[in-house]
Amino acid sequence: MSAAGGRGARDASRLIRTANRYRVLRQVLADGPVSRPALAAATGLSRATVATVTGELHRRGLVRVAGFEDSAGGRPAALLAMDPVGGALIGVDMAETYVHAELFDLTLRVLATVRLPLAPGEDGPELVVERTAEAVSRVRERGAPPGVPVLGVGVAMPGMVDREGGVSVFAANWDWHGVPLLGLLARHIPYRLYLDNPLRATTVAELWFGAARGRRDAVVVNLGTGVGAGLALGGAVHRGASNSAGEWGHTTLVHGGRSCRCGRHGCVESYVGAPGIIRTLTEVAPGSALLRPGDQMGTIAALAAGSAAGDPVARRVLEVCADQLGAAVADLVNLLNPEVVVLSSWVAREWGAPLLEAVRGAVGRYALGRPLASAEIVLSPVEGDPVSLGAATFALEGALA
């Protein structure tokens, strides 16, 4: 107990220094060019702290003086902005059927994109690692201006990830168990590497650039083939005891209900993950023309187009799914009392506004009044691929730590 307390205290003071750097840099990213006094006002940090932090950021080449403020007498205040050529960041989204790498400048603008396909069966660690290294090398060649250093590469890998150890503990899609991924990648990639999973990548992307920015407590609901809830509590990612917090997809929505790929029954994911939604479609209208056999994304796109066009089957599926999703999101609202719930990932993006509207209605039916009143529900405002953006942000955070 004493040891845990001690760890906590040392962590706390290191974390607050890192949090100050994050806070200042997020503000420079949002408002730059911006003066130090304006940064102090916007972040609530003291001018002395802002001076210390911006000094560090300047020495590391992350931030530059981009101009001076007009002032009525006295010394004009320097305006700070991210230094676009201070470094480049690479974010990698390792998915089941492709490896997607993006190269960003320090304003997190995309400079280049490379996507290499993975054929079915191309799932051995060595092959996936080679493909990843190739994508990183090609995106680097294609996008980075000469002389600009790559500050780091963030890799988002599906499943349970031991972030400190750099190990893919378990990945259901490739049946990986305990693969020392960071070590394998380090043999091929000459940059600092950061590993985590796509759920945490999208959460970090929302914290830095999306709907969770400046919010104390936010939940990022990822709706894709799998589903999960990234938790941003107290302005930082809540990881839990073993970096596996957020497994909302495998919480129970219907005790004893549908069987789930995790081996249990009635999980949220078995209803509102893409395969669950498609199963609902086959229950509502067996043999529907909306069904694209073997094509999950195509079927969801057909459902989205259908519900927008007033197709009754698509409308009914939307209604059922939004009701289930609303009940499950209401659970997050009741339990965590967040300021904002962000719907993210490809199913949310594909279905868009009609899904948002129906989910808001359902959450209104299921959540308790007080937590409901303080919970905004929005679609992710992050443009581009939030997973590679978030992965690149791991590298930015790493450069600040």
Added chain:
Amino acid sequence: MSAAGGRGARDASRLIRTANRYRVLRQVLADGPVSRPALAAATGLSRATVATVTGELHRRGLVRVAGFEDSAGGRPAALLAMDPVGGALIGVDMAETYVHAELFDLTLRVLATVRLPLAPGEDGPELVVERTAEAVSRVRERGAPPGVPVLGVGVAMPGMVDREGGVSVFAANWDWHGVPLLGLLARHIPYRLYLDNPLRATTVAELWFGAARGRRDAVVVNLGTGVGAGLALGGAVHRGASNSAGEWGHTTLVHGGRSCRCGRHGCVESYVGAPGIIRTLTEVAPGSALLRPGDQMGTIAALAAGSAAGDPVARRVLEVCADQLGAAVADLVNLLNPEVVVLSSWVAREWGAPLLEAVRGAVGRYALGRPLASAEIVLSPVEGDPVSLGAATFALEGALA
């Protein structure tokens, strides 16, 4: 967004000072008499910080020098302990059928207890406030040594509470809406008052004196007539945007299942709250001799005694309830990845070890491997009434803030 960020930053530096005081005082409570170097080692704080904090605590009369350490040469180190006569704290548990007040010394030892009954229908704010003031006055007279100041009174009030505003936003048991409770109490009680609900009181009790002490992420599962999950994340209570986090009792266990008193269906509480357990008993064995009509506590006691004695009906009810509870606790484990889950409140205490064992088994069936591996599940080790202890701790925290 800037404003929220600013608030966050100022909060952060104030919170870290308060957290340091909490940390030091928790250690003094646990280990006192204890030297400053030992406190620094146990808390991980610097010796300078410990000196500052203990100086403050000493000046406020909370901590005293209780002796000196033998030392091999050099100046002997002072040993610090709580000063039992430095102040008294009162904790009040306002329940549906009684007002229970306890007076504590600064080591949180109970000095006196007063319980005043509330008859059915005695539920108007004025009457409940008068009864509370009477209990506080009587427990003060009975227990506090002459000259010892009462540092504060913590009041735990069921339902949704606006802690900052001192308002009972909604209390289902008495059908209160927006009652300005703290203002009403302040007319009768001449001490500093702190208001929150029983869920947060038991969570704070576990953080200071129970199974969550020294843990980073803990969940306190309250099993009574109502059920809830107090969240202690990052070593502090997670309150959420409007102090209503933890409404786990009204998360969905069976979509479209049993009707719940909240007006929704399939809530966790409708299965594992005491009335839900009794409903399961009537489903398993209608007309069972274990049923004590109109006596919730008596029926749960009969079930506990029956399952311990091998009664097949009681065993079956335990099995069904533990399965439902296990699925719902597994949801907390999957979502939050805590180090420890504490089963608290009267149903957990009454049923004890057989419930714990059955719940551990069920959580093992429902939780995912990685979060399961890091989650210990225990019965609350807090002795006495955790609600009045936690309420008194609100007053102690208030004295430190």
